[in-house]
Amino acid sequence: MTTPSANLAEPQEITRLGLSLFVILSGSFLAPLLMHSSTLAIPAIATELSLTAETISWFTLVQVLGNVCFVLPAGKLADKFGRKRIFCFGLLIAGLACFVGGGAQSGMEIVICRALQGIGGAFIFASAVALVMSVPPEEDKPRVMGIYISIAYMGIVTGPIFGGLVIDNLDWRWVFYVPGIAMTLIGFIGFALLHWERYGDPDTRLRPLDIFLYMASLSLIAVGIFDTSALTGQALLAGGILSFTAFFWFQTKRRNPLLEVNLFLRNRTFAILGTAHLLLYSGLLALPFALTLYFQFIKGLDAQTTGYILLVQALCTAVVAPFNGWASARFRPRYLIFAGMILMLAAAFMLALLEMQTPVSHIIVALVLVGSAVGVMDASIIHTCMSSVEERLLGSASATLNGLRIMGGFVGIGVISFLMDRHLGEQEIEPHLFGPLMSVFQQFFLVFAILAVLAMLLLVVGVLTRPKQTQISESAN
Secondary structure, eight states, X not given: OOOSSTTSOOOOOOOOHHHHHHHHHHHHHHHHHHHHHHHHTHHHHHHHHTOOHHHHHHHHHHHHHXXXXXXXXXXXXXXXXXXXXXXXXXXXHHHHHHHHHHTOOSHHHHHHHHHHHHHHHHHHHHHHHHHHHHSSOGGGHHHHHHHHHHHHHHHHHHHHHHHHHHHHHSOTTHHHHHHHHHHXXXXXXXXXXXXXXXXXXXXXXXXXXXXXXXXXXXXXXXXXXXXXXXHHHHHHHHHHHHHHHXXXXXXXXXXXXXXXXHHHHSOHHHHHHHHHHHHHHHHHTTHHHHHHHIIIIISOOOHHHHHHHHHHHHHHHHHHGXXXXXXXXXXXXXXXXXXXXXXHHHHHHHHHTOOTTOOHHHHHHHHHHHHHHHHHHHHHHHHHHHHTSOGGGHHHHHHHHHHHHHHHHHHHHHHHHHHHHHHTTTOOOOXXXXXXXXXXXXXXXXXXXXXXXXXXXXXXXXXXXOOTTOOGGGTTO
């Protein structure tokens, strides 16, 4: 295989294709399994370690913060040092996080564990899709990509089941230990036995100032969210927003930016769909966290039952998503996106009506609608965005779209954290606080509904005001 540029490292021939795919697919399965199973363990961890509501909020926020802070730098590191190395390094970081979490004796150790989980996940998913597209022979790439998507969904589906079984029959610590052992072994196998390398480019620029502005602004926002009632918290939040604005402006001046801002400034289709993606995932990625607390504290369900209920969303996505290719051949992408948005709006309004006495069946229907909505429209949004970008920017577009999804999760978890601080403060969650806790859920789901409405309006305005020659629906053709 010829090297595209003299600056790129010469890739070695891949002689262990099966083992290579085993490492990539196993890591892509274990990362979402760990995230969803450990989220399910939050109430058990909070009870044993006597965690306050504020610490519980940090438990989820730091994982999303670690993920969003490192996903763009990890993508650059993968281009510079090779994607296999970064992928396997991510597995080892996530494995280390699991051992820290499994042995945790305090809330601080759990928070450190979750931060490392987020960082490890950023390294894993900054490289996974690129590896899937570069490892197999050309004729096998579509089939392998289909397997990769199925495996990732299976990790999401299996996470709550695995977490519920372990918590109810063993101990919450094994929710961390089992994936930790598997990730560590697979990471070492990748480093020791797979000697090939892909796309290592020593000339790739990774500027410390860009990384500092990016991470510092997000960290200031995260810390400020927890204390917005005090002047210090307001100052930190304002400082974070100003820093991120400066970072965004600064990236427009860079030749090789950390964040490809011009995708938003010069590509109308990417800007509209990318922003809609951000708004939707601001609610979607925080949904399992909110419902885990609701089911186990408000409804008094055990972890295993909660896990079975939560898997409904991912299972519906896994069932519906494979039909997106068939539907895309028969309908314009915009029709699929709008159909998915209608389902999402219906689910958001159902959740906004949530009360203490709401039947579980009501929530299951809402989760079916959410999972089906994602299955119907997610692939169409991603495909339309990527098809609107010129070939030389595909890597940056992929990283940016993934970053928008994670940043949406950061916003959603930030909203819940703000509401929990406002209603519960540093108190442990006891039955006498279930009223204020219910207020947190109701206000969050109202925000979720508002974000879904804004995303729909953005898409409608985008279609109605589109130039004749640049229709969103035709950009994928």
